[in-house]
Amino acid sequence: MNQFTSVNDVQDIKQLLNDALALKDDPYSLQHLGKNKTIGLVFLNPSLRTRLSTQKAALNLGMNVMVMNMDKEGWALETQDGVVMNGTTVEHIREAAAVMGQYCDILGLRSFPKLVNREEDYNEDFFNKFIKYCGVPVVSLESATRHPLQSLADLVTITETWKGTGKPKVVLAWAPHIKALPQAVPNSFSEWMCKAQQEGMLDFTIAQPKGYELNEDFTPGANITHNLDEALSGADYIYVKNWSSYKEYGKVLTYPEGWMLNNDKLKGTNDAKVMHCLPVRRDLELSSEILDGPNSLVIHEAGNRLWAAQAVLKQILTGLS
Amino acid sequence: MNQFTSVNDVQDIKQLLNDALALKDDPYSLQHLGKNKTIGLVFLNPSLRTRLSTQKAALNLGMNVMVMNMDKEGWALETQDGVVMNGTTVEHIREAAAVMGQYCDILGLRSFPKLVNREEDYNEDFFNKFIKYCGVPVVSLESATRHPLQSLADLVTITETWKGTGKPKVVLAWAPHIKALPQAVPNSFSEWMCKAQQEGMLDFTIAQPKGYELNEDFTPGANITHNLDEALSGADYIYVKNWSSYKEYGKVLTYPEGWMLNNDKLKGTNDAKVMHCLPVRRDLELSSEILDGPNSLVIHEAGNRLWAAQAVLKQILTGLS
Amino acid sequence: MNQFTSVNDVQDIKQLLNDALALKDDPYSLQHLGKNKTIGLVFLNPSLRTRLSTQKAALNLGMNVMVMNMDKEGWALETQDGVVMNGTTVEHIREAAAVMGQYCDILGLRSFPKLVNREEDYNEDFFNKFIKYCGVPVVSLESATRHPLQSLADLVTITETWKGTGKPKVVLAWAPHIKALPQAVPNSFSEWMCKAQQEGMLDFTIAQPKGYELNEDFTPGANITHNLDEALSGADYIYVKNWSSYKEYGKVLTYPEGWMLNNDKLKGTNDAKVMHCLPVRRDLELSSEILDGPNSLVIHEAGNRLWAAQAVLKQILTGLS
Structure with missing residues (x-):
């Protein structure tokens, strides 16, 4: 390399x-x-x-x-x-x-x-x-x-922890924030997951509110939806991350309620593991109950x-x- | 440990x-x-x-x-x-x-x-x-x-340099400053000296103006006085340090003149060695004549x-x- | 040492x-x-x-x-x-x-x-x-x-790259800038070149506009001129650098046009190599065409x-x- x-x-x-x-x-x-x-x-x-x-x-x-x-x-x-x-x-x-x-x-x-x-x-x-x-x-x-070192660590974490049969369902889920953040982490995560999907390692879905669609160059083959609950259904891994709009570049757009992940939203999943690249703003991007609970992989992921x-x-x- | x-x-x-x-x-x-x-x-x-x-x-x-x-x-x-x-x-x-x-x-x-x-x-x-x-x-x-690494270095310095018979008299002496400084260094120094006193290694006295008394948790067994000259009498080591008030928390209180150590004040001591954790404000906390003279241990202490x-x-x- | x-x-x-x-x-x-x-x-x-x-x-x-x-x-x-x-x-x-x-x-x-x-x-x-x-x-x-580490690297660079017969002609040429810069680099370069000249290693010339003369302690034996073209004539190495006035200390004085080195000015030289300590402000101190061209030694020099x-x-x- x-x-x-x-x-x-x-x-x-x-x-x-x-x-x-x-x-x-x-x-x-x-x-x-x-x-x-x-x-x-x-x-x-x-x-x-x-x-x-x-x-x-x-x-x-x-x-x-x-x-x-x-x-x-x-x-x-x-x-x-x-x-x-x-x-x-x-x-x-x-x-x-x-x-x-x-x-x-x-x-x-x-x-x-x-x-x-x-x-x-x-x-x-x-x-x-x-x-x-x-x-x-x-x-x-x-x-x-x-942010490819982050994405590689994310894929290492999924590979290492997946004990199920078949391919895990991995979901990239947009989350709220008060600041306009780059698309680097979600772009990169998507790029790596799409590659892993091509290699038959997993299934990849992206959920974000309207207006927050990523640049399509980074999402080849991804299943993309505006419906978070649909995306979470049966999910094995949920990658939570905020990003600003690509279309209305760098803007923080209004969005419907219900995009912050909490334990209630985990119910429809396959007891999904929750990931985040950190730093994370607690109870704004992601609920404390998840971060402090058994489904969180965030420290393990940072270690990787x-x-x-x-x-x-x-x-x-x-x-x- | x-x-x-x-x-x-x-x-x-x-x-x-x-x-x-x-x-x-x-x-x-x-x-x-x-x-x-x-x-x-x-x-x-x-x-x-x-x-x-x-x-x-x-x-x-x-x-x-x-x-x-x-x-x-x-x-x-x-x-x-x-x-x-x-x-x-x-x-x-x-x-x-x-x-x-x-x-x-x-x-x-x-x-x-x-x-x-x-x-x-x-x-x-x-x-x-x-x-x-x-x-x-x-x-x-x-x-x-x-600030326990400082206090350990201080005790190393006293142990290493004490050549007298019996136990040295160690004095922690409050000094003037223009800013409100933490109590961390004097708390810690006192805590370590009180421990050393318990182990029979030295005698420990604290002198400070009224209102500058440290939290008692850090001073068990210390001899505490508001009279600097009394404290310095027969001293072998003087640890000079400013701190802000614990009682009126974080305040810089008015204080009587005469709390800055100089050669004249050393006369009543046992040719005391003078210590300070540094940084020191010259001629505000401690006189230049002491810092540049034979009684100063401050560089030796920093080396430790x-x-x-x-x-x-x-x-x-x-x-x- | x-x-x-x-x-x-x-x-x-x-x-x-x-x-x-x-x-x-x-x-x-x-x-x-x-x-x-x-x-x-x-x-x-x-x-x-x-x-x-x-x-x-x-x-x-x-x-x-x-x-x-x-x-x-x-x-x-x-x-x-x-x-x-x-x-x-x-x-x-x-x-x-x-x-x-x-x-x-x-x-x-x-x-x-x-x-x-x-x-x-x-x-x-x-x-x-x-x-x-x-x-x-x-x-x-x-x-x-x-700035003696810079000057030593400069002399290493000249020594290492000089393939001509006899002694190279080295010119320190003042250059424009918008800020008032120290004289440290030109002082030091001059001091080292004068020393090398004494040892028979090279011939040394300084060119600067009136009012920009360096302190004479740093220029013993140097050929000093206000005429840039004269200085550049037959030059093998040109060391480009701005400095503020020593005489009107720290001032940026007005100066005649034509002090920024470009390819046209290289014509009268012996295909001179061009040096600069960096950082360099392109097209203010030194032209991009030189920095990006075959005569520039600036990266090689930084490597040294x-x-x-x-x-x-x-x-x-x-x-x-």
Whole structure:
């Protein structure tokens, strides 16, 4: 693997899952791979899980880690070409990315969307330029439109916990929020679940209020509905997540009542396990009774972020040598 | 040891002191203990000595270290249960602590008091919830009411430097300041000195102006006075520190002149050594002539922060395996 | 070497260059030197290249690294003696530096000038006090008046790339900017080039508009002109950099047109290579056509920051044991 920015960078999804679970069993067995290799983790936005799990994953593999909060320790980067830089941006991404590539064998990058201009965000302009100019393999720590380390951890969690017969029914369920959040997590989750569905691993349904439909590029083959109860019926896994509108880009639209998951709504499911990428706003996005109850997988799922990151870094390190 | 939040977590205080001094003599002898173990140092407030000494202590023991300035790199945490999180807090401590525990074998935590609601601060609500939900051993890097790594380093310093016959007289002396500071350092120092006094290691006196009396839970057996000169008479060690009022909680009260220690005030002592946890405001809390003179132990004392932290981590690591 | 704050700390400049190039060939050969040694990198100002290259250099040598953004993670430091600290500064440099020296074998320090009081900046008061009180070897990560790790990397780059006969002509060319920048990089570059000129390694010219003359202490033996075209004639290396006025201290003065380097201006040169310390504001300081063209060395030069830092740390570590 020479980059990890979406499910499309993965050659064999089942092999990657196997790698993650094997590393979970034996975390320190591959420290020779990372010896004298350095990963730079570059954040343009805050991070808790992604920062710590990726850092730990790299350490488990014997790597050196350098964390750079570019927004706080550095300065503003220019991405447009052909502009006279006499404003607030201090350095062009052409130089900044290339320089970071001089000191690191792998770079991780987090950069959120601005949620103002849909085309700009969905072009992944910043991410693509960073990849182009840095000259080393890049791992997405969440981009404007995707969060693949999260989605891989989610798939690891489903694979690992599914003890039923046949294929589990997995539902991505929109949830309320007071702020306009990116579509990166649901896009990415959907992309990975659609891929897993293609490989016969599960059945995938998305439920959201009208106006909250995701970009269709991320939902090939998904069963999509505006009826939450219908979606939840017989569900084995429910992935709860808020996102802002893609159609009316970045907007928080009005929505009917009843979209916050609680124990009552679990009744029609197959005693479904409940997932969330975190951070979660309790009793706004998801009820405390679920988070504190036996159906919640959220901490287990966060723990699997470590093995997802370690599996990805393992495959990239293998490709480096 | 499975946590370190106060002197009450220490089974054998003399053994802990011995461990600290043994590690000072031979800092790198126990690197097998920390191999493939990771400590996360989580700060909700600024730190210099505690951050660097604890990080170095962990490195000396062969551990990996991840530093997380939650207030700057992360987001605001909710601690109250049963609230709809539709305000400024982004994640509940139930999830945040549990997630950090997924990636770390030990967690260090710093969280200052707000100095508004005494009961809330003295309940150590944040700290106790963090410990409850993270699921791994926690080391206090200073809580609302205690700073035990500082106090252990202080006791190491007294033990190490006392060359007299009999028991040294140790005085905690209140000092002026322009800001309202927590009681954590003096509470903790008093708690440790009272314990050491019980074990026959020293005699302990506290001097403060009226209104600045500490919570009695932290001062069992201490000799307490409002007369600084009386307290200093025959003193061997003077621990200088400001704190805000416990009784009129968090207030800076008026006080009589003469509470800033200077060379003149040292005359009645037994050529006392002067200590301070730092940072110290020169010529407001403590005179420059003392800080720059032969009686000051403040740098030596700060250096011992390293061995205090290393002894604590050693005992926790020993308990992990 | 027991400190690295200017070219004057270097005993044998050619040996240092050789060390840098040898480490570039074989980066991990000296890891025994740094075993159980810790460097603290202390920043009072933002940093990208210096932070990452020095951190990586230390890791390559087997050291532990602790990064402290004192301006963000810590608090304001007092440098004046004899003041009652009842204002905004929380800790005196006497204590802060001494404490950091307790936990680190080597300290790196970055502190920019304020560009208000020339004497204060050029006294290097902060840096000199830090060195005096910390008690361990200090590496400048850029001070008020110098940036020697940058200059060493620049000389490494010239030495490494020069394939001509005889001595290369090196030109430091002032460039426009909208902000008032320090003189640290041009001072330091000039100081190193003048030293290399003395050793017969190159010929050195400085071109700047009237009023932008550097302090003469940094330019012994340099050929200095206000005529950019004359300076560029026959040049082999052009080092482009803005700085504010030394004479009218910290001011941005008016200047004639034509000081931004572009391909047209390269015509009179010996197909000169173009250098810049970065960050560079494109098409304000330096034209994009040069930065993106075959004459630019800026990324290569940034890459050499690593080997410059590693050579310096190697020599200091050798002196420690």
